[in-house]
Amino acid sequence: MLILTRRIGESITIGGNIKVYVIDIKGRQVRLGIDAPSDTHVYRQEVYEKIVEENRLSAQIELTSFNQITERKE
């Protein structure tokens, strides 16, 4: 992992078309500004992981067991 020190107002460039700015630092919180192409998706890590987990679990639902649950309720 590359570890850099930046100050407020400074930035880093990733791969030529992604820029990450340090906008503000307050205590233990950092505000970042991110310029990236629209096809590059930027997610908060914990949000991304939760969505992937929900998707993964949904993809594991089997037709037979889902039938049983919905038949019981419909």
Next chain:
Amino acid sequence: MPNGMIGFPDEKRYVLLEHRKGSPFFWFQSVDNGSLAFVLIDPLTFKPDYEIEIDPEDSAALELSHASNGIQTLTVVNISSNPPAEITANLLAPIVFNVSRRRAKQIALYQSPYSWRHPVSTCENKKP
């Protein structure tokens, strides 16, 4: 679906199949990977006041500017692992469809009061 489902970037083409005639549930079946399918539901069938805000970049990706009608939103369904099995829907990462353009995108909502596992109430499982 140019970006695929979040976490599943390789599968981009899907078909939407009704679970059963008249059922609010759908199977979002990957065309390229027969073993990959997600269960989806129209959130309006159990949460009629569900609202989302689509940011300009997602709107552009979906080519929504010319399609004020023909937008459909579906949410990812899960079943709680603890008995009794409860059906839930992830209202924070809906899949927005531009029906006429046959494009779809799963979007992450940040400024939203909704739940990852909103219960799909049993008495409203049927479409009106």
